[in-house]
Amino acid sequence: MNKTHLGHTARKRFGQNFLNDEHVIGEIVAAIAPKEGENLVEIGPGLGALTEPVCEEVSALTVVELDRDLAKRLRHHPFHANKLNVVEQDALTLDFEALLSSLPEPSVPLRVFGNLPYNISTPLMFHLFDFANCIADMHFMLQKEVVNRLAAGPGSKSYGRLSVMAQYYCQVMPVLEVPPHAFVPPPKVDSAIVRLIPHRTPPISVNSVNILERICAQAFNQRRKTIRNSLKDSVTEEEILSLGLDPTARAETLSLADFGQLANFVYNKEM
Numbered sequence: 477m478n479k480t481h482l483g484h485t486a487r488k489r490f491g492q493n494f495l496n497d498e499h500v501i502g503e504i505v506a507a508i509a510p511k512e513g514e515n516l517v518e519i520g521p522g523l524g525a526l527t528e529p530v531c532e533e534v535s536a537l538t539v540v541e542l543d544r545d546l547a548k549r550l551r552h553h554p555f556h557a558n559k560l561n562v563v564e565q566d567a568l569t570l571d572f573e574a575l576l577s578s579l580p581e582p583s584v585p586l587r588v589f590g591n592l593p594y595n596i597s598t599p600l601m602f603h604l605f606d607f608a609n610c611i612a613d614m615h616f617m618l619q620k621e622v623v624n625r626l627a628a629g630p631g632s633k634s635y636g637r638l639s640v641m642a643q644y645y646c647q648v649m650p651v652l653e654v655p656p657h658a659f660v661p662p663p664k665v666d667s668a669i670v671r672l673i674p675h676r677t678p679p680i681s682v683n684s685v686n687i688l689e690r691i692c693a694q695a696f697n698q699r700r701k702t703i704r705n706s707l708k709d710s711v712t713e714e715e716i717l718s719l720g721l722d723p724t725a726r727a728e729t730l731s732l733a734d735f736g737q738l739a740n741f742v743y744n745k746e747m
């Protein structure tokens with residue numbers, strides 16, 4: 477299989493699968509709809525498949541690239557070098573609030589997008605959720621299965637910790653499915669684009685997001701058990717009943733509001 481594209485040999489450790497289908501690229505850029513004056517940030521620009529058409533629309537774009545060779549290529553881009561603010565760094569450790577403060581219009585929230593390296597996509601989304609208040613929206617290419625998990629509701633097989641936490645922070649909208657042959661080298665799985673819009677006001681009021689995360693993790697780590705069992709280190713059966721919830725229910729049937737209620741109860745009990 478050919479792993480060299482535009483003179484660059486794809487590095488597996490950096491999750492490099494480069495987009496190589498003009499039609500798909502056009503659809504992704506149309507979904508992002510970049511506009512002049514926005515604080516656009518691309519994560520993992522690679523060889524510029526999305527970077528270049530976005531630069532056709534706007535005069536400034538920040539790109540965050542970990543691969544030193546690719547960052548260098550972008551700094552020396554023949555047409556767009558003067559539009560690009562190249563941040564050569566691991567996006568997982570980037571302070572997006574500080575990045576926004578360093579831009580000419582720091583009051584305009586970030587629009588983040590990228591064809592993400594699949595090996596870091598979930599931790600990267602959790603990292604970005606910490607900066608939700610300085611982000612207007614995000615468009616990401618992910619494994620289709622991850623997009624299904626992000627968007628899933630109670631009762632679905634895909635529903636889990638990622639669904640609850642993503643939906644606490646963001647409105648989740650699947651946008652487009654992308655087959656493996658749109659990439660070089662092709663990944664082994666189907667991909668999809670998702671749009672995430674951080675809520676200005678969270679859909680539920682939670683005293684401690686850490687406790688919400690902990691309760692979700694406990695409940696879904698043993699998703700086949702009843703919550704009476706999986707949550708026994710945090711709440712008793714009587715306490716679950718007092719919240720109007722069924723102790724014999726399983727995690728996959730609880731809504732975001734139910735998890736919020738459990739988390740707030742545990743917060744009041746422990747704090």
Ligand code: SAM
Binds near residue numbers: 519522567592
């Ligand atoms: N945007 C390009 C495209 O669509 O063809 C490349 C996408 S490729 C799936 C992922 C890109 O993310 C690569 O360029 C890779 O070097 C970069 N990358 C991998 N890990 C990264 C990290 N931790 N922080 C920033 N960029 C990273």
